[in-house]
Amino acid sequence: MKVTEKDVAYVAELATLDLSADERVRMLRDLNSILGYVDRLNELNTDNVEPMAQVSDRYGVDQSRQGSERFAYAAREDVKEGLRASLPHEEALKNAPETDGTFFEVPKVIER
Amino acid sequence: MSVGETTQFTIDGALNAIAERRTTATALAEEFYARIKKDDAEIGAFLTLSEERARAQAERVDAMVAEGKPLPPLAGVPVAIKDVMVTRGLRTTAGSKILGNFIPPYDCTAVARLEAAGAVILGKLNCDEFAMGSSNENSAYRLVRNPRDKSRVPGGSSGGSAAAVAAGMAVATLGSDTGGSIRQPASFCGVVGLKPTYGRVSRYGLIAFASSLDHIGPFANTVKDAALVLRTIAGRDPMDSTSAEVPVPDYVAELEKPIHDSGKKLRIGVAKEYFGTGLDTEVRGAVEAAIQKLASLGCEIVPVSLPNTEYAIPAYYIVATAEASANLARFDGVRYGFRARGAKTLGEMYRQTRDGGFGMEVKRRIMLGTYALSAGYYDAYYLKAQKVRTLLTRDFDEAFKQVDVIAAPTAPTAAFKLGEKVDDPLAMYLADIYTVTANLAGIPGISVPCGETREGLPIGLQIFGRHFDEGTVLRVAAAFEQASVVGGR
Numbered sequence: 001m002k003v004t005e006k007d008v009a010y011v012a013e014l015a016t017l018d019l020s021a022d023e024r025v026r027m028l029r030d031l032n033s034i035l036g037y038v039d040r041l042n043e044l045n046t047d048n049v050e051p052m053a054q055v056s057d058r059y060g061v062d063q064s065r066q067g068s069e070r071f072a073y074a075a076r077e078d079v080k081e082g083l084r085a086s087l088p089h090e091e092a093l094k095n096a097p098e099t100d101g102t103f104f105e106v107p108k109v110i111e112r
Numbered sequence: 113m114s115v116g117e118t119t120q121f122t123i124d125g126a127l128n129a130i131a132e133r134r135t136t137a138t139a140l141a142e143e144f145y146a147r148i149k150k151d152d153a154e155i156g157a158f159l160t161l162s163e164e165r166a167r168a169q170a171e172r173v174d175a176m177v178a179e180g181k182p183l184p185p186l187a188g189v190p191v192a193i194k195d196v197m198v199t200r201g202l203r204t205t206a207g208s209k210i211l212g213n214f215i216p217p218y219d220c221t222a223v224a225r226l227e228a229a230g231a232v233i234l235g236k237l238n239c240d241e242f243a244m245g246s247s248n249e250n251s252a253y254r255l256v257r258n259p260r261d262k263s264r265v266p267g268g269s270s271g272g273s274a275a276a277v278a279a280g281m282a283v284a285t286l287g288s289d290t291g292g293s294i295r296q297p298a299s300f301c302g303v304v305g306l307k308p309t310y311g312r313v314s315r316y317g318l319i320a321f322a323s324s325l326d327h328i329g330p331f332a333n334t335v336k337d338a339a340l341v342l343r344t345i346a347g348r349d350p351m352d353s354t355s356a357e358v359p360v361p362d363y364v365a366e367l368e369k370p371i372h373d374s375g376k377k378l379r380i381g382v383a384k385e386y387f388g389t390g391l392d393t394e395v396r397g398a399v400e401a402a403i404q405k406l407a408s409l410g411c412e413i414v415p416v417s418l419p420n421t422e423y424a425i426p427a428y429y430i431v432a433t434a435e436a437s438a439n440l441a442r443f444d445g446v447r448y449g450f451r452a453r454g455a456k457t458l459g460e461m462y463r464q465t466r467d468g469g470f471g472m473e474v475k476r477r478i479m480l481g482t483y484a485l486s487a488g489y490y491d492a493y494y495l496k497a498q499k500v501r502t503l504l505t506r507d508f509d510e511a512f513k514q515v516d517v518i519a520a521p522t523a524p525t526a527a528f529k530l531g532e533k534v535d536d537p538l539a540m541y542l543a544d545i546y547t548v549t550a551n552l553a554g555i556p557g558i559s560v561p562c563g564e565t566r567e568g569l570p571i572g573l574q575i576f577g578r579h580f581d582e583g584t585v586l587r588v589a590a591a592f593e594q595a596s597v598v599g600g601r
Contacts, residue, residue: 007483010486015437020467023475031479034541040423041423041426049499055554104446106446107457107461
């Protein structure tokens, strides 16, 4: 067992989850099982290998361009207005569980 | 005309029937709704029907026919959409309770492009919660049964998209594929499923699971229909900066070209790493026979090596869950979706909302991804997986110097039983063993039916191609499909 109960509690806090007692037991078992399998990645020597976050800077772009220049097609000139209408206020609030009609409402954050 | 008992309904069939006035778009949509209402109680493919929207669109098409106007390329074709793509004014759940009442204020680009081409959207399709799963058993709403054997899963995560086409409840559907979620259910349900190149189809309006791995693509009864849908949804979209500035060919013209288009023999790579332990004997037999069939069409079969394949699943489940943990941080009960009631503090409200709103598999992946990104483990897991991603991508680059496409099984087995793997997440993850690498590398892949097991369960042949070379992938798949029809299976 690499992942401990303490780790599960800590990671749950980072992930903004409570998890029930039963879920914590399952999580401990499952994370250890999955990470045990993932450990086989250590069989590979990756000392001189660049990490890859995404594919779009390698394929379908002009390889002679460097860095963000490769994505120049996705950029546009700055425009002050008339680009695209923002979501109307009313529509932005429509799906919210609680509002006062102007703002999203949440439990009180600051005591005074 | 009538849909009747046929489930092999094609786009051309629908277009011609409407253009020749044997039916109307409205009548056709009604026939599909009648079938959905009769059969879907048992199958479970649909989560939401959009009858009003479908009727309005069908009436627009019928008016164009009546006025003798030129018809758009998918005029009146009944389609349906995986419920991870947002639809303006139409409930979109991502298969999750946390979005149970979410009414999006905008349309996903792929959906908007289908409608602009005249397609009639029948409704939203069931899927694993946030597209996380390989059996559709992680839907927060209902099971999907495989139309070919109702005791079995349809595959996942786009199980509803595959089942709807297989059961004749839509002519074509859209799904999403982050690790195999289009190709694996297509294989399990005996239909065609295509994951395009990363960047080929805009992800705008696709509820994000793992942004560097997510793809939208079509399900259909035929390769040509998949090509027709791809042609409609592909191409640069200013709303997705990762959608590529690469011209979109006419895929239908591409697949109608002779298979040896360049004047040379088409070269098909076969990698032994895709035929190792864990591959079901009957699946192996059917896929090997399919490759022989392609050889008999004059293709050259070339052994290739993809030596790092066995590391694809561990690398994938780190990269995918790390991205998921970040993407799903937005579900906090403030701006949209479910909110837990009665919390005293903001922190409590966030945690209780996420605890109550997410299912077990989603929580498991958020936990795994958060762990892999946390201080002390980032280098060992996330950075390591990103480096292995480079190696896996290089494997394909090397192979495609020698061959035009690569043929492989889509999944190691045919559809498994409902409940069979539900308690063993690792066993479930291994169902994606032949599909995840294409997501890490971003190459296109298609699953096309290539036979059945003795029990009558469909088997899928997978064909990979070079980046942005969906044309060749479709051409090979269409040639195989044609040979299967003519020569039998």
